Amino acid sequence: xxxxxxxxxxLVVAVWLQSAGCELEEVTIPGGEAEVVVHGVLRSDRQxxxxxxxxSFDGVVDPLSVSGPIPPSLxxxxxxxxxxxxxxxxxxxxxxxNPVVFTEDPADPRRIEVAGVYWAxxxxxxxxxxxxxxxxxxxxxxxxxxxxxxxxxxxxVHLFVGGxxxxxxxxxxxxxxxxxxxxxxxxxxxxxxxxxxxxRRNGYPDDLGTKIFVDTTAVTLPGxxxxxxxxxxxxxxxxGGRSYAMTAALSDTNYYDFARSRSNQITGRGFINHLVxxxxxxxxxxxxxxxxxxxxxxxxxxxxxYRLQGQVQGVDVDVVLSIYLRRPLPxxxxxxxxxxxxxxxxxxxxxxxxxxxPRVVSGESLDGAYAGDSxxxxxxxxxxxxxxALRGVWVPDAPFTLEVGEPLLNGFLSRGTVxxxxx
Numbered sequence: 001x002x003x004x005x006x007x008x009x010x011l012v013v014a015v016w017l018q019s020a021g022c023e024l025e026e027v028t029i030p031g032g033e034a035e036v037v038v039h040g041v042l043r044s045d046r047q048x049x050x051x052x053x054x055x056s057f058d059g060v061v062d063p064l065s066v067s068g069p070i071p072p073s074l075x076x077x078x079x080x081x082x083x084x085x086x087x088x089x090x091x092x093x094x095x096x097x098n099p100v101v102f103t104e105d106p107a108d109p110r111r112i113e114v115a116g117v118y119w120a121x122x123x124x125x126x127x128x129x130x131x132x133x134x135x136x137x138x139x140x141x142x143x144x145x146x147x148x149x150x151x152x153x154x155x156x157v158h159l160f161v162g163g164x165x166x167x168x169x170x171x172x173x174x175x176x177x178x179x180x181x182x183x184x185x186x187x188x189x190x191x192x193x194x195x196x197x198x199x200r201r202n203g204y205p206d207d208l209g210t211k212i213f214v215d216t217t218a219v220t221l222p223g224x225x226x227x228x229x230x231x232x233x234x235x236x237x238x239x240g241g242r243s244y245a246m247t248a249a250l251s252d253t254n255y256y257d258f259a260r261s262r263s264n265q266i267t268g269r270g271f272i273n274h275l276v277x278x279x280x281x282x283x284x285x286x287x288x289x290x291x292x293x294x295x296x297x298x299x300x301x302x303x304x305x306y307r308l309q310g311q312v313q314g315v316d317v318d319v320v321l322s323i324y325l326r327r328p329l330p331x332x333x334x335x336x337x338x339x340x341x342x343x344x345x346x347x348x349x350x351x352x353x354x355x356x357x358p359r360v361v362s363g364e365s366l367d368g369a370y371a372g373d374s375x376x377x378x379x380x381x382x383x384x385x386x387x388x389a390l391r392g393v394w395v396p397d398a399p400f401t402l403e404v405g406e407p408l409l410n411g412f413l414s415r416g417t418v419x420x421x422x423x
Contacts, residue, residue: 034055034056034057034077035055035056035278035279036053036054036055036056036079036137036139036143036145036277036278036279037053037054037055037056037278037279037280038051038052038053038135038137038145038147038275038278038279038280038281038282039051039052039280039281040052040135040280040281040282040283041251041255041281041282041283041284041285042086042125042127042133042149042151042283042284042285043284043285043286043287044127044151044284044286045286045287045288047122047123048106048108048111048119048120048121048122048123049086049102049119049120049124049125050102050106050117050118050119050120051084051086051102051117051118051135051137051282052075052116052117052118053075053078053079053082053084053116053118053137053139054075054076054077054078054079054116055077055079056077056279057077075114075115075116075117078114078115078116078117079116079139079140079141080104080115080116080140081139081140082118082137082138082139082140083101083136083137083138084101084102084103084118084135084136084137085099085100085101085102085135085136085137086099086100086102086120086125086133086134086135087099087100087133087134087136088100088125088126088131088132088133089131089132089133089134089148090130090131090132091125091126091128091131094124094125094126095126096120096121096123096124096125096126097124098125099134099136100120100121100124100125101120102118102119102120103118103119104116104117104118104119105119106119107119107121107122108122127151127284128151129151129152129153129190129191129286130150130151130153130190130191131150131151132148132149132150132151133148133149133150133151133284134146134147134148135147135148135149135282137278143277143278144277145275145276145277145278146275146276146277147254147274147275147276147281147282148282149252149254149282149283149284150191150252150284151252151284151286152189152190152191152192152193152250152251152252152284152285152286153189153190153191153192153250153286154187154188154189154190154192154250154286154288155188155189155190156168156187156188157185157186157187157188157248157288157290158184158185158186158187158188159174159183159184159185159246159290160183160184160185160186161174161176161181161182161183161184161292162176162177162180162181162182166290167290168246168248168288168289168290169288169290173243173290173291173292173293174290174292174293175292175293175294175295176223176238176292176293176294176295177223177294177295177296177297178223178224178236178238178239178240178294178295178296178327179223179224179240179296179297179299179327180223180297181223182220182221182222182223183220183221183222183223183238183292184218184219184220184221185197185218185219185220185221185246185248186217186218187217187218187248187250188217189217189250192217192250192251192252192285192286193215193250193251193252193253193255193256194213194214194215194250194251194255194256194259194260195213195214195215195216195217195218195219195248195249195250196211196212196213196248196249196250196251196259196285196287197210197211197212197213197214197219197221197246197247197248197249198210198211198212198246198247198249199211199237199238199244199245199246199247200244200245200247201242201243201244201245201365202242202243202244202245202291202365203243203365203380210227210235210237213256213259213260215256215260217250221237223238223294224236224238224327225237225238236326236327238294239294239324239326239327239335240294240295240296240324240325240327240335241294241295241296241322241323241324241334241335241336241337241365241366242293242294242335242365243291243292243293243294243337243363243365244291244292244294245289245290245291246289246290246291246292247287247288247289248287248288248289249285249286249287250285250286250287251283251284251285252283252284252285253274253283254274254281254282254283254284255281255283255284255285256283257272257274258272258274258280258281258283260272293337293363295322295324295337296324296327298324299329300325300329300330300331301396302323302325302334302370302375302394303323303324303325303334304322304323304422304423305320305321305322305323305422305423306320306321306322306323306420306421306422306423307319307320307321307420307421307422307423308320308321308390308402308418308419308420309418309419309421310404310416310417310418310419311416311417311418312343312356312388312404312415312416312418313343313355313356313415313416314356315343315356315357315358316341316358317340317341317342317343317358317404317418318340318341319338319339319340319341319342319361320338320339320340320423321336321337321338321366321377321390321420322336322337322338322339323336323368323377324336325370332369332370332371333367333368333369334367334368334369334370334377335365335366335367335368336365336366336367336368336377337363337364337365337366338361338363338364338365338366339361339362339363339364340360340361341358341359341360342358342359342360342361342364343356343357343358343359343388343404343415344356344357344358344359345357345386356415364379364380365380366378366379366380367380368390370394373393373394373395374391374392374393374394375390375391375392375393375394375402376389376390376391377389377390377391378390378407386406387406387407388404388405388406388415389404389405389406389407389412390402390403390404390418391403391405391412392420397422399419399420399421400419400420401417401418401419401420402417402418402419402420403416403417404416404417404418
């Protein structure tokens with residue numbers, strides 16, 4: 001039980017009650033009942049499916065003692081030891097077995113076993129457009145949660161950028177100017193309810209640039225679109241000098257209702273739940289992805305294409321660094337594309353010694369900034385690879401020198417210099 005003092009009315013009313021000799025009554029508010037919360041979205045583009053099973057807050061567990069957002073992050077109050085089954089209603093002879101048993105052991109060394117997250121065997125269940133699936137979750141406490149979903153489908157995803165038209169494909173890519181072009185996505189649907197668009201920066205899989213839901217099969221986005229829900233004053237969805245992985249997904253009705261509904265204390269609109277015996281979502285979606293390289297107009301004298309030539313640790317380098325300042329101008333933050341003959345560090349030579357060797361870069365994205373006339377640009381973090389940075393003093397209308405090296409915690413380890421010449 002939780003004891004609370006209930007205070008009613010404005011200060012004027014409270015003062016009147018006190019002057020009348022009234023006292024505030026202490027009442028006992030009963031604790032809430034914990035409900036089973038299930039989150040699961042079957043995706044035909046993923047090799048391994050998972051279901052998250054947890055319980056809701058009930059007034060006993062202190063919410064401040066439990067951290068983390070809703071799945072797919074870690075469950076906040078996980079339910080372990082549950083039986084989680086997914087049955088294919090249209091493919092009884094599924095080679096994975098029917099039903100497919102989800103367990104807390106991911107059976108994959110690349111994944112960490114987490115309480116409350118239940119994994120299917122890889123490539124299970126088999127999924128085709130229009131297939132129906134039933135979920136059954138039985139908890140050790142005797143609760144049963146059920147739900148069904150029907151896998152949507154799409155024959156093709158079209159991407160229209162400026163005057164170009166192409167299909168979504170990770171093997172293809174396009175470049176667009178965020179200052180001039182619009183991006184239009186259209187899905188040829190074979191069934192489904194919600195178009196979801198996600199934009200992530202390449203090389204940063206956990207950096208979700210933006211997520212957009214629409215209840216149509218097409219969406220048009222201006223190149224200078226700002227995500228107003230990003231913290232602060234908003235964030236540009238597309239930045240010049242960066243490459244992005246665009247994903248277009250088509251979902252079933254369950255996921256559509258889950259994405260568009262929530263409890264709102266002002267409008268009174270509530271969460272739309274399609275599960276029986278619990279709350280959450282059991283849905284499905286299909287998706288396709290492609291890559292885009294974003295550029296912008298060169299509107300500032302510090303922007304532009306710079307040819308960098310020189311030697312770094314005995315290796316000849318010759319690259320073009322295309323610098324784009326963040327919008328709106330003037331700005332100090334920048335991103336840049338690098339193309340040409342650059343350098344890498346690793347195991348080189350016939351004897352396998354560690355050292356420096358040439359490598360070709362194509363469209364590699366870097367971040368940096370100007371501090372007055374001082375320029376600093378750094379490569380992305382790539383696993384355990386050494387990160388190279390370039391620093392120097394920018395000179396308008398004349399070549400200038402950039403030092404190439406490794407940024408250290410308390411300094412900078414120089415590896416060589418290059419001459420930067422604006423093209």
